[in-house]
Amino acid sequence: MRKVSLNSPASELNPPEPEGNAPDGRRAVIDTEYEREVARMYDEKQNDFNLLLGKETNLVHHHFGIGDFDRSPGALQDESAIQRRLHELENAQTERLLDLLDGLGPEHRIFDGGSGRGGTAFMAHERLGCSVDGATISQYQRGFAERSAHERGCADKVRFHFMNMLRTGLPTATVDAALTNEVTMYVSDLTALFREFGRIVKPGGRYVFATWAVDESGSGDEIIAAIDRHYACTMHTRGAYLRALLESGFVPYHVAQMDEDALPYWELRGRSEHSDTIEKLFIDGYDTSTIAYLMVAAERIGP
Numbered sequence: 229m230r231k232v233s234l235n236s237p238a239s240e241l242n243p244p245e246p247e248g249n250a251p252d253g254r255r256a257v258i259d260t261e262y263e264r265e266v267a268r269m270y271d272e273k274q275n276d277f278n279l280l281l282g283k284e285t286n287l288v289h290h291h292f293g294i295g296d297f298d299r300s301p302g303a304l305q306d307e308s309a310i311q312r313r314l315h316e317l318e319n320a321q322t323e324r325l326l327d328l329l330d331g332l333g334p335e336h337r338i339f340d341g342g343s344g345r346g347g348t349a350f351m352a353h354e355r356l357g358c359s360v361d362g363a364t365i366s367q368y369q370r371g372f373a374e375r376s377a378h379e380r381g382c383a384d385k386v387r388f389h390f391m392n393m394l395r396t397g398l399p400t401a402t403v404d405a406a407l408t409n410e411v412t413m414y415v416s417d418l419t420a421l422f423r424e425f426g427r428i429v430k431p432g433g434r435y436v437f438a439t440w441a442v443d444e445s446g447s448g449d450e451i452i453a454a455i456d457r458h459y460a461c462t463m464h465t466r467g468a469y470l471r472a473l474l475e476s477g478f479v480p481y482h483v484a485q486m487d488e489d490a491l492p493y494w495e496l497r498g499r500s501e502h503s504d505t506i507e508k509l510f511i512d513g514y515d516t517s518t519i520a521y522l523m524v525a526a527e528r529i530g531p
Contacts, residue, residue: 255392255395257365257390257391257392258365258392259392262416263365263392265460266365266414266460267365267366267367269460270344270364270365270366270368270369271366271367271368271369272368273368274368277500277502278290278345279345280311280502281311281314281315281318282315282318282345282347284312284315285315285319286376286379286380287315287319287347287350287351288344288345288346288347288372288376289318289319289322289344289345289347289348289409290342290344290345290347290409290410290411291318291321291322291348291409291410291438292317292318292321292410292490292493292494293314293315293316293317293318293319293320293321293490293493294317294320294321294324294486294489294490294493294521295316295317295320295321295489295492295493296492297313297317297492297495297496298313304496304499307500307501310496310497310499310500311500313496314493314496314497314500317492317493317496318347319351321409321438322347322348322351322409323351323355324523325348325407325409325436325437325438325523326351326352326355326356328434328436328482328523328525329352329356329405329407329434329436332356332358332404332405333356333357333358334356334357334358334359335358336356336358336359336404336405337358337359337360337361337402337403337404338352338356338358338359338360338361338403338404338405338406338407339360339361339363339396339398339403339405339406339407339425339428339429340352340360340361340362340363340406340407340408340409341363341393341406341407341408341411341421341425342363342364342393342408342409342411342414343362343363343364343369343373343388344362344364344366344369344373344411345369345372345373345376346362346372346373346376346377346386346388348407348409349362349373349386349388350376350377350380350382350386352407353382353385353386354382358385358404359385359386359387360385360386360387361387361388361389361398361403362386362387362388362389363388363389363391363392363393363396364388364389364390364391365390365391365392367390369388370388370389370390373388374387374388393408393411393415393421393424394415394417394420394421394424395424396424396428398428399428400427400428401427401428401429401430401431402428402430403428403429403430403433404429404430404433404434405429405433405434405435405436406425406428406429406433406434406435406436407435407436407437408437408438408439409437409438410438410439410440411439412437412439412464412469413439413440413456413459413461413462413463413464414460414461414462416462418464418468418469418472419471419472419475419476421472422435422472422473422475422476422478423475423476423477425476425478425528426476426477426478426528429528430528431528431529431530431531432527432528432529433527433528434525434526434527434528435473435478435525435526435528436523436524436525436526437522437523437524438521438522438523438524439464439469439521439522439524440455440463440490440519440520440521440522441463441464441465441466441468441469441519441520441521441522442463442464442465442466442518442519442520443465443466443517443518443519443520444465444466444467447516447517447518448513448516448518448519451509451512451513451516451518451519452513452518452519454505454509455506455509455510455513455519458505458506458509463519466485466520466522469522469524473524473526477528477529477530478526478527478528478529479526479527479529480524480525480526481525481526481527482523482524482525483522483523483524484522484523484524485520485521485522486521486522486523487514487517487519487520487521489521490514490521491510491511491514491515494507494510494511494514495507495511498511
């Protein structure tokens with residue numbers, strides 16, 4: 229993979245976090261009915277499967293996994309073994325995403341949009357040594373992640389903010405890279421999101437992301453609609469991602485479609501006693517090429 233030079237020292241960030249509309253006209257962190265719906269969903273999601281999977285490592289993710297599992301007769305029959313392997317697949321997914329940030333180090337700063345309970349941010353710091361600023365519109369998630377940062381002894385390097393990634397309030401060109409891990413489907417306007425990332429990422433910096441996307445043909449509408457309803461999201465097409473990146477000053481240099489790597493996670497999760505209807509939807513979606521699993525890296529160009 230081509231290395232991108234990121235030699236500028238990271239600036240200290242002091243992001244504003246207005247609870248309501250600010251006197252100077254800045255929009256509130258949560259400013260639309262949809263944002264309120266998403267924030268409420270994650271504020272109330274305090275005893276979920278994600279928390280169960282990360283209980284042993286205190287790495288709690290809100291994304292899915294990649295890789296395979298032992299399919300031999302008698303393997304992974306115990307619920308605890310299933311959960312352990314699912315968590316390993318989640319971590320493997322994050323490691324693959326962090327491969328796209330190879331070359332960053334302690335002198336660099338990453339912005340993690342939609343940071344959730346902090347799993348990706350902690351792994352980024354522990355692997356690369358960089359500072360990380362995470363943004364979430366869930367006060368519960370922010371508090372959970374901050375407690376975890378103190379427990380892990382990295383609160384001075386990994387910080388979490390009640391912040392909307394569409395309008396961060398961060399100074400221009402002050403982060404070396406931005407990442408999002410399966411959160412872009414919660415934004416209706418990808419160009420607005422990527423333009424904000426293009427504003428805060430230094431020229432020559434990177435934006436890397438993992439996401440599920442949908443086929444441009446419009447096939448599989450029932451599967452797409454059911455997944456969107458389940459997660460209160462709106463999936464975008466692969467073409468929409470490319471167009472939004474180019475319109476926002478990013479040039480993709482790594483695009484991987486990883487459907488075969490993503491499918492086993494859902495097959496294994498279907499064996500769990502906590503499975504529900506969503507597993508079959510994703511399995512059918514990948515089997516019919518209705519949905520696709522993407523990992524993308526793009527370089528911020530321009531002055």
